[in-house]
Amino acid sequence: MPFGNTHNVLKLKYASSEEYPDLSQHNNHMAKILTPAIYERLRSKQTPSGFTLDDVIQTGIDNPGHPFIMTVGCVAGDEETYEVFKELLDPIIEDRHGGYKPTDKHKTDLNPDNLKGGDDLDPNYVISSRVRTGRSIRGFCLPPHCSRGERRGVEKMSVEALDSLSGDLKGKYYALKNMTDAEQQQLIDDHFLFDKPVSPLLLASGMARDWPDGRGIWHNDTKTFLVWVNEEDHLRVISMQKGGNMKEVFNRFCTGLTKIETLFKDKGTSFMWNEHLGYVLTCPSNLGTGLRAGVHVKIPNMSKHAKFEEVLKRLRLQKRGTGGVDTAAVGGTFDISNADRLGFSEVELVQMVVDGVKLLVEMEKKLEKGQSIDDLMPAQK
């Protein structure tokens, strides 16, 4: 799904040049890397579950460019996609993840004790702190490709695992189809729940099929640990709270994630992972840690400074609007998070955010006082 291997067989009767997409208006990683030669070599291939090259790239063809962020332009339909279509995906991964080579190895570190500091970000500036990642359940197809039966299987298995969490992680599952519109909107406004799927990036890859079947949100009673089920990935795991105590957020994140992984292992399954790509997720941009650690921070002066982009680049951070990736920033409050996912461990990435945000707040304070920030300019990480 949507098209898969059987339809692909018929396309092969047309010449590769006849099928090659028009990417002349395009600006995404896939459009930069794909060539007629690569297309010709890969078009007859498929993964065991029937995911094909056109399935991988359709979202990149239909979405020439995103206004705020350079998109990847392709998705995986299952774990094997990254192997079968490596000729296309390896260079895209290399381009997207700062030169990560096909032979590189990725390290995982979910020990929160390794994080230095992070409990003292100034709450006058840092409004909230959040860490998220994704996990895919081995043996099931990913959201672009899964059937309704598989999606429901992922939901059932995940809910059973989450229901056995206890203590401050104890919580409840809310199936999207049982929520009222008002409940849904409240959760979206609180930044807890994913949007109704309107993003063309999601729609074009087939991830919005059968909405809201099999989708839902699980959260603990204090709403500081949340799991999204069957949005862009099988699971998105989120730890968040108001204020600047990133260390506490990361502690809860690691504890929760480790517990969930153990629960899945007890059930005889595991997360998609390998030593080269780390955790395997739907979008190549989320490989490795799949981790985005970020804050909502008030930096009206800093964000207008000529060197803002340069500072972010050196700190390996990125900015987004406070409504998530598809929004613009409002009123000087920005979502600042790590730009990298692969090639650095979880601890390393959160450390970058903690250190970087601390510096940004320092710079903001200086600019408020009309002082220069030149002596605070960081080196390239």
Next chain:
Amino acid sequence: MAFSFTRMMSSRNTATLLASLGAGTMATCYLMTDSNILSAEERRKLYPPSADFPDLRRHNNCMAHALTPAIYGKLRDQVTPNNWTLDQCIQTGVDNPGHPFIKTVGMVAGDEESYKVFADLFDPVIKDRHNGYDPKTMKHPTDLDASKITNGVFDEKYVLSSRVRTGRSIRGLSLPPCCSRSERREVERVTVQALAGLKGDLAGHYYSLGDMTEKEQQQLIDDHFLFDKPVSPLLTCAFMARDWPDGRGLWHNNEKTFLIWVNEEDHTRVISMEKGGNMKRVFERFCRGLQQVEKLIQERGWEFMWNEHLGYILTCPSNLGTGLRAGVHVRLAKLSKDPRFGKILDNMRLQKRGTGGVDTATTGDTFDISNNDRLGKSEVELVQLLVDGVNYLIDCEKRLERGQDIKIPAPIAQFRK
């Protein structure tokens, strides 16, 4: 670099896993041995049709009313010669529970053969949508003789514009939900080549969507000539917006009174339109143009998809038969506020839309009024129905203006008893 998917499961673990997921609905079982990852066939067997049956409890479209687990079970693993599946036909209906202004069909065809291979679902949907028309037993009449139309010139104090549209599909190429990029480009080539042969008042030019500027596009949309950028979820969920704007375009004659849309919801949409109330002339041009285009593609060995039960084959079952929508933009300030307006339209087999097309609401007093029906009546019959209906509406409006009362007309016969 090798991935190793070695995860052996002991039979005890398998049993525990299956038990924990509950028997009955599905065997969501992760079965992997040393070298054997699930193939598409094996995956399908693990998930019987009951596991994949869509949740349609909140749905209000023809597909949702007709689909049963039994039909789904029978058809899920069937494919058309183009390898189009039932799930692909119904995806748009699963993703779009209900349209605010109009009861949607909720399924599309991927190719001509879809209507046959999935007849167990298409037939009841067609019956529901087309007033009891039974594709198995009934035959559809075609009549493109415009000279038969009477009273086809409307009072221009009320009717601002007149339009007739239909669609045509090129036999041998799959339809917009299913087609590959090369098939779509082939449709474009075949159509544009044929249209280049039109002469006289029908002579014109093709404008590929990819070559237009945003400004040119918007102007054509505002003039009601060009189709929207594909944002309608009915279209996008049915895979019709893929690769946009590749292979899409607009052809029109120099007066912009005869237009062809290429590769929007159908291979081609053929439109005759002009300002004012001369529906007879619009229909005359429509028939003439259509017949010439058919001749031109036949000269090159192509033909339109058609059969005697379903008439002209189009993507959406709602457009089978004639595929014809004849309509006007008409000012009905008083009548539209009368509580009997809806019933009058219903009885005359007419529907109202906003002046921006099917996905818009009406603004002010101007309505798009057109025929409801497509299948089971000929083109001439439907246009005459529209003509008689609009004349009646104008008459009602004039009466209300004069303070006189109006009558709800008797309902026109349908197939359903």
